[in-house]
Amino acid sequence: MEQLLEILNGINPGIDYETETKLIDGGLLDSFSILSLIPELEDAFDVEITPGEMIPTNFNSADAIWNMINHLQED
Amino acid sequence: MTYNSPLYLFAFFPLVLAAYYISPQRHRSRVLLLASYIFFYSISGKLLIYLLLSTLLIHHTGLWLDHCRSEEKKELAVTQDKKASKAVFAKKRRHILWFGIGFQLGILLLLKYSNFFVSNLNDVMNLFSLKSILPATHFVVPIGISFYTLQAVSYLVDVYYEKIKPDDNLERLALYLAFFPTLMEGPISRYSQVAESLYEGKQIQYKNLTYGLQRILWGLFKKLIIADRLNPLVESIFNTPGNYSGITIIIGAVLYTFQLYADFSGCIDMTIGAGEILGVTIPENFRQPFFAKTASEFWRRWHITLGTWLKDYVFYPISLTKFGKKLGKKSREKFGKHLGQVLSTSLPLFGVWMANGFWHGTGWHYIFFGMYYLAIILFENLTEPAVVTLTNALHINRERIPYRIFQTVKLLIIVFIGELFFAARSLSQGFQMFASIFTGFNWSVLTDGSLLKLGVSIQDFFAVFFGLVTLLIVGVIHERGISIRDRISTWRMPARFGFLYAAIIVVLILGAYGEGYLPVKLIYAGF
Numbered sequence: 001m002e003q004l005l006e007i008l009n010g011i012n013p014g015i016d017y018e019t020e021t022k023l024i025d026g027g028l029l030d031s032f033s034i035l036s037l038i039p040e041l042e043d044a045f046d047v048e049i050t051p052g053e054m055i056p057t058n059f060n061s062a063d064a065i066w067n068m069i070n071h072l073q074e075d
Numbered sequence: 076m077t078y079n080s081p082l083y084l085f086a087f088f089p090l091v092l093a094a095y096y097i098s099p100q101r102h103r104s105r106v107l108l109l110a111s112y113i114f115f116y117s118i119s120g121k122l123l124i125y126l127l128l129s130t131l132l133i134h135h136t137g138l139w140l141d142h143c144r145s146e147e148k149k150e151l152a153v154t155q156d157k158k159a160s161k162a163v164f165a166k167k168r169r170h171i172l173w174f175g176i177g178f179q180l181g182i183l184l185l186l187k188y189s190n191f192f193v194s195n196l197n198d199v200m201n202l203f204s205l206k207s208i209l210p211a212t213h214f215v216v217p218i219g220i221s222f223y224t225l226q227a228v229s230y231l232v233d234v235y236y237e238k239i240k241p242d243d244n245l246e247r248l249a250l251y252l253a254f255f256p257t258l259m260e261g262p263i264s265r266y267s268q269v270a271e272s273l274y275e276g277k278q279i280q281y282k283n284l285t286y287g288l289q290r291i292l293w294g295l296f297k298k299l300i301i302a303d304r305l306n307p308l309v310e311s312i313f314n315t316p317g318n319y320s321g322i323t324i325i326i327g328a329v330l331y332t333f334q335l336y337a338d339f340s341g342c343i344d345m346t347i348g349a350g351e352i353l354g355v356t357i358p359e360n361f362r363q364p365f366f367a368k369t370a371s372e373f374w375r376r377w378h379i380t381l382g383t384w385l386k387d388y389v390f391y392p393i394s395l396t397k398f399g400k401k402l403g404k405k406s407r408e409k410f411g412k413h414l415g416q417v418l419s420t421s422l423p424l425f426g427v428w429m430a431n432g433f434w435h436g437t438g439w440h441y442i443f444f445g446m447y448y449l450a451i452i453l454f455e456n457l458t459e460p461a462v463v464t465l466t467n468a469l470h471i472n473r474e475r476i477p478y479r480i481f482q483t484v485k486l487l488i489i490v491f492i493g494e495l496f497f498a499a500r501s502l503s504q505g506f507q508m509f510a511s512i513f514t515g516f517n518w519s520v521l522t523d524g525s526l527l528k529l530g531v532s533i534q535d536f537f538a539v540f541f542g543l544v545t546l547l548i549v550g551v552i553h554e555r556g557i558s559i560r561d562r563i564s565t566w567r568m569p570a571r572f573g574f575l576y577a578a579i580i581v582v583l584i585l586g587a588y589g590e591g592y593l594p595v596k597l598i599y600a601g602f
Contacts, residue, residue, distance in 0.1 A: 042400070051391045051395050
């Protein structure tokens, strides 16, 4: 999780990722930030993110992203 | 029959509501489906066969994808080489998906675009002094094909990625694709948003009925008072642009933009209102677009469902291909975070804006329209840090009113130029009209009565002005997050009914309809 928070802060600093739950719905991360985030996540956690994962609920909070990564790693 | 026609408003829709109301809940979806097919048939006749064919194919393909997934699970439970099995089934499922999408898009391409391709191919052949080999064929295009095709594709892709379960109920899927209030102009809803509530057959509630009727009335206000009153002027200028220049062309582009907004968003209001009456939440398609600060934001507020469809089914799939990811990574490594990000998104954005332009119709001016916005959005993204640096250096507060006015004026100019090309009958006409703004500029047309020779009277201008001011006030209220209908519902009955009767009377008095007015088609139904 710490590694994820580090990546998120590197992409778009100045957001309290530990508490924020509306990263997408609140417009804090736009599609360009998401596109920068994906290769970082894929490299760091050895997962492949497909268009099927591109739903707001998967990216609205650090916890949601973490859950998605765990789910992809299980697959 | 269109949503603003007396036949629809005073006969078809009330009859459907009555039949829906008196039917047992389990049959209500059938009432809606039958009404949808009657509505479709009344406009496109036997072309209903295309919709039926698409429905059957999409239904079957969805189940086929699910069956393939089940087979994969069975195989994975027994096989040793799970990786190889997964790859085989992934390939099979991909083929099934492309079969479904290919069939659906193939029909759309054949009916809507084949003539465009053939005529352009023949033009190229003529350019090289070769004979035209392909005959131009004009197909009659079924109503709403551009809208229900996108819905069908989204359904298949969502099933493929297991965002939704495939529907084994053909009736529910058929209603999702054919629901009559969304058939002509969308919005492009997703299966997960509307299918279940459409099928449920909810009881009509008093609150839903009043809210829905108010929304329909608001749609009629925009359509009849603004869009249809402006139509003769817009038609005059864009049908014979050679007769006009300078400020008249600017007025044409500005008023066409307002006409298009009033026409399209008015139709969407009528659609959402019809859905509200039936207890179905149809997604919003507009959110005060002219209050946007940038072109990107404008497109997040204008035709929202097309924008989100393109983001989900064009932008992300292109970005997340191996090539797209590699391009992004290399660009960021070579050109740094910001420039690399802009460059890496240029490819998926090209796909999005090409699709946007092409979706609107078969003309190079539509493709130009898409490329125009691609260039502007890339430029906005590219210069964003420089703008921030510059405004900080000049101590300009970007949240203060003067800067907001500057942003609004800049955005409006961008939008008006875009709509000039969008409304032009061809790309060359668009360029001619744009050039003529600068060659024949003459302020006197504002005072010498020339504008009153364009098919609209001074009374029309006053009615439109009243409509636009109302639209602006309502927009400001909505922008502040206030629901006008919620406020009205708290008023005492005499005030509530007085206000609504007044609104009806305003539409009846100021609306352009009846004797002396030709019925004006819904603009987006033509796309």
